[in-house]
Amino acid sequence: MKHYLPIISITSLLLCLSPSIHAQSPGGVNGADLWHMTVPMNTDLTGNYFWKDYAGDTVRSRILDKQSGRYGKEFKQSQQHVRTFNFRPALNLSQVNAPKVSLMKYSSLGQTTVIGLFCHKPADAKKDAVLYxxxxxxxxxxxxxKDKAVGVSGTSTLDYGKEYGQDLLYGSMDTTATETFEESALRIVSYIKANKAVRSVWGEKCGGFYSVGSTYNGQDVNLKNAFSTTDIGNNIFDGYSPEAIVFSRHLTNTERLRIESYLGLKYGVTLKGSYLDPRGNLIWDASANAAYHHRVTGIAREDVELLFQPVSTTSYEETPLYSSLHDTYYKSKPYNLSSESRLLVIGQEHGSPIPDGAYMIWGDNGVNTAIGIPEEYSSWHVMNRKWLTATNIHETADTTAVWGGSGFYFERNGHFTSLLQNDKDMTAVAYSKPLVGTDGSISMLCPFSPFDVGFTDEAKSITVYGYRIRDGKVYSIIKGIPQTEALCAINVGERMIIRKTGNALHLIISAEGDVKYTVDIPENEAKPIAFIRPINNAYRLEIRDVLASGFGVTGNVVELATNLLKDKDFVKNPSKALLLIDGTGKGEWDPETVRVYRCSEQDAKRGKFIFHNVFFDTDGNGSDVFTFGYHDGVFARLTPKPASCVGSKPQADGSIDVKVLFGNPSYRYEVRAETASGVVSDSLVQSGLMISDHATIKKLLPGIYHVDVIQTGGTILTANMSENKGESYANSPGKFNESTFSWSVSDMTSIYHAGMSSVIRLGGLPDFGFSVDGSTVTLIVKGKIDEQKKFTVAKGDVLSLTYSGKYLDYRINGMSVNQYKGLLLSSWHFSAIFTKRHSALSNLLVDDQPCPILTRSADVSVETIARSLYEKKVIINSECGGSVESQPMTRNSREDGIGISDDSAFKVTDNGNHSFTAKLSMSTSHSADLMVFDASGQLLLNKQMEGGTEKTSTFTLPQTGVFIVKAITPVKEYTLKMMNK
Known part of the structure; x- marks a missing residue:
């Protein structure tokens, strides 16, 4: 039975518990003698953790008894001492003050490469200590x-912090502030030592030794060499180490960079240079992306190196949210969702497939997170910080319906679906299409009515494995039988998530989970279909905002920690919050080209805005720039279609497609002519209401038109009543003389009475108005419902009442449906009486102004939306001559910077006949690897350069085009972009 960790997208920590038929190695570099990775000792993620060896020799880390010199138990650690970095666990090396020793039976470490990650705690930033x-x-x-590498007695000490600038000790020579140093406390330490090979016919005796978590004292009998501690601080390292890799050979610079890239992506560590995949391809170019080379991290899957990172955040979070102090899980518990201490978390929706070899990497521009107003787009409020993505994931959203069944009305809103039982006395079941793979997720707001939810088989009759929610408690369902002991409590309206990962279900309630909530599914019982059904007929089952993933390609989920932002106007308006994606890669927020995602939900508990089903790189160019912000008012995209031509004469059948990208319904449009044949200049050609965010304006002659898209604004009333409460109310504070009240139908499930009242109403019916029951509207006349006057409406339809003297006009979408003639008061209150738990009406206006609300129930919320206007000039051409021209999207040229090196010490000379010579000049001799990539980052050539301080290498290119040339040294990475003509 396998348990998997439910994180934002899919399993992370327990990836390595599954065997693979393929040989695996870190960074795709073969031959590791030791590959220690922190993993749980069993399926309980709240239990003990240890270092597991994936190099093949099952080397264990054992605790050395300092008194006897003997090895004791295997080093293990309870979860309370473990820290996670980018959702990956790391052991606390100082938790047991004794050497933790790993003996490699088949290696002498005559030549050695050691690559590990270490993170000190802030209190020890300025104190040297022994790493290993x-x-x-x-x-x-x-x-x-933390500062120096000490060879065996009699050899010199290397101050690698001074030499390479990547030590873990903060000292007086450091140019960065202490806070900046602490932000990057988790660092990769790479040590490479080449000794002369043994030439004896008998070889040499094996027995390698790697020890951590103690001061050095030389008592271990396996320690064959003595070291001097004169030049170091011989203290125990107080900090964490998630992974360590040891080779008994000298790795090349390219091999080292491949392993460091693997570790960097896995643990959210920003490298000084570029990132390579296991095949050596360039997946993040530090030179080309220099402006965004801050807090680099990403999602990726590389089976060859056991890397499956479906969700990611940086381990270099800003002061004071240091990774050494703040876990990546909420409340430091591995069954919970992500921590509130990470500004940005991105992951695939749980179960949405990630193919082997896929990656998406992002970094930010290093500026603050304040919200500003771009000069050229005054209606935007945009965060100063922006992020660049580099990816090879090109997805198309699966927009087919997930849910089917009987007895339910399915109301879709994007990727969300509300499941609304038609009648409480009617049998109802809802089931999904099958999962794409083995993993999937169902997320919803907990309803009042009892119900079962989980997964079923093809029979689709019962929940075979899942949960029963009844009377505020949760019970597990195993083999179709609800268990009698409650797992936990749950409140109506809390968001609950059921995640299927492999053969286990995990339940998360308001961001928190627990191992005891786990439901195991036997290995031979695949249950690929999600299933929901009511379990009694006392109430109708209504489940709001159900989000299903894993049943198709559903993109990414993006979490923004608004509790870390200072702009409160942005934070307090989740309904206005937007994720902006610029496909041109320039970071310019032109409303005509930017792609916009609205905030899907707010997690007030963790202080987050959450954006679901986000798709990056929809144009396939491999890169986007994104940020966050909001827009004042309404914005629409207007697409003209030319008028046809009959007998060389233009016809009046041109059109304008109107798509509102953001705003608050309802809308209306007005079209005025500037120059059009046979039409008076500046005359109103057409106007109308938009009952959704899309409309087509038809029957237009060729010409120039001015189009106004108007957000009418108004007041939004939303009732969230307890199930047993009869009615809730809302009233205007005063009366209005001879006015028009109007509002929009918000959805197809609300039930309420609204209209004109002579007095403030706390229940019952208004004197005149509409009784709304889902899609059915019945007129209210003189305080009574007139059953003979019923009408069918749709979401977005506008209901209005206009009164004057002795005349009252009832209208739907501007069309009169009834008139009342009789004695009327000269002034009236507006009243709304809600009779269903979740009900709303929107865009409430009185004489085209938002209607004020004063007297209301505590469970009725009020939001006022301002009136807004978007205007644009549109040209309608004719097929008789000319056509509508569209401006193409501009992109950064891939040939920018041709022939320019990021350092004058690195040059490439054209020898002719597609032959080139690379030359690198250094003040101190270091090894250097030459790498040549095509413009997409595919590796074409990798070889060592020859020479001392002046290194050269000649190479040929078989094809023409743009190429990226890099020289990789232990100290620095050099880059040049060149053209082969």
Missing amino acids: VTSGRPGSGVLMS
Whole structure:
């Protein structure tokens, strides 16, 4: 039976518990003698953790008894001492003050490469300490501290912090502030040592040694070499280490960078240079993306290196939210959702497929998160910080319906669906289409009515494995039988998530889960169909905002921690919050080209805005720039269609397609002619109401028109009543003389009475108005419902009442449906009486102004939307001559910077006949690898450069085009973009 960790998108920590038929290696680099990775010891993520060896020799880390010099138990640690970095666990090395030793039986470590991650705690930033000790063949090995690498006695000490600038000790020579140093406390430490090979016919005796978590004292009998502690601080390292890799050979610079790229993406560490995939392809170019090379992280899947990172955040969060102090899980519990201490978290929707070799990497521009107004787009309020993505994931959203069944009305709103039982006495079942793979998720707001939810088989009759929610408690369902002992309590309106990962279900309520909520599914019982049904007929079952993932391609989920932002106007308006994506890659927020995602939900508990079903790189160019913000008012995209031509004469059948991208319904449009044949200039050609965010304005002659799209604004009333409450109310504070009241139908499920009242109403019926029951509207006349006057309406339809003297006109979408003639008062209140738990009406106006509300029930919320106007000039051409021209989307040229190096020390000379010579000049001799990529980042050539401080390498290119050339050294990465003509 396998348990998997439910994180934002899919399993992360327990990936490595599953065996693979393919050989795996970090960064795709073969031959590791030790590959220790922190994993749970069993399926309980709240239990113990240990280092598991994935190099193949099952090397265990054992605790050394300092008194006897003998090895004791395997080093393990309870979850309370573990810290997660980018949702990956790391052991606390100081939790047990004794050496934790790993013995490699088949390696002498004559030549050594050690690559590990370490994160100190803030209190020890300025104190040197021992990271690890390696030893093997006599005369080899290293004592590695936070600042220096100490060779065996008699050899020199390397101050690698001074040499390479990536040590873990903060000192007086550091140019960065202490806070900046702490933000990047989790660092990759790479040590490479080349000794002379043994030429004996008998080889050399094996037995490598890697020890962490203690001061150095040389008592271990397996330690064949002595080290001096004169130049280091011989203290125990107080911090974390999630992973360590040891090779008994000298890795090339390219191999090292491949492993560092693997670790960087996995743990949210920003490398100094570029990122490579296991095949050596360039997936993040630090030179080309220099402006966005801050807090680089990403999602990726690489089976060859056991990397499956479906959700990611940075481990370099800003002051004071250091990763060493703040876990990536909410309340530091691995069954919970992501922490409130991470500004940005992005992951695939749980179960949405990620193919092997896929990646999406992002970094930000390093500026503040304040909300500003771009000069060229004054209606935008946009965050100063923006992010660049680099990806090879090109997805198309699966927009087919997920849910089917009987006895339910399914109300779709994008990827969300509300499941509304038609009648409480009617049998009802809802079931999904099958999962694409083994993983999926169902998220919803907990309703009042009892129900079962989970997964079923093809019979679609009962919940085979899942949960029963009844009387405020949750019970597990196993093999179709609800269990008698409650797992936990749940409140009406809390968001609950059921995640299927492999053969286990996990329940998360208001961002928190627990191992005891897990429901195991036997290995041979695949249940790929989600299932929901009511379990009694006392009330109608109505489940709001159901989000299903894993049943198709559903994109990404993006979480923004608004509790970390200072702009309160943005934070307090989740309904206005937008995720903006600029496909041109320029970071310009032109409303005509930007793609917009509205905030899907607000998690007030964690202080987050959440954007679901987000698709990046929809144009396939491999890169986007995105940020967050909001827009004042309404914006629409207007697309003209030319008039046809009959006998060389233009026809009056041109049209304008109106698509409102953001705003608050309802809308109306007005079209005025500037120049059109046979039409008076500046005359009103057409006007009308928009009952949705889309409309087509038809029957237009060729010409120039001015189009106004008007957000009428108004007051939104929303009732959230307890199930047993009879009625809730809302009233205007005063009366209005000879006026028009109007409002929009918000949905097809609300039930209420609204209209004109002579007095403030706390229940019952208004004197005149409409009784709304879903899609049915019945007139209210003189305080009574007139059953003979019923009408069918749709979402967005506008209901209005206009009175004057002795005359009252009832209208639907501007069309009169009834008139009342009789003695009327000269002034009236507006009253709304809600009779169903979840009900709303929107865009309430009195004489085209938002209607004020004063007297209301505590469970009725009021929101006022301002009136707004979007206007644009539109040209309608004719097919008789000319056509509508569209401006193409502009992109950054891939040939920008041709022939320009990021450092004058690195040059490439054209020898002719597609032959080139690369030359690198250094003040100190280091090894250097030459790498050549095509414009898409595919690796074409990788070789070592020859020479001392002046290194050269000649290469040929078989095809023409633009190429990226890099020289990789232990100290620095050099880049040049070149053209082969």
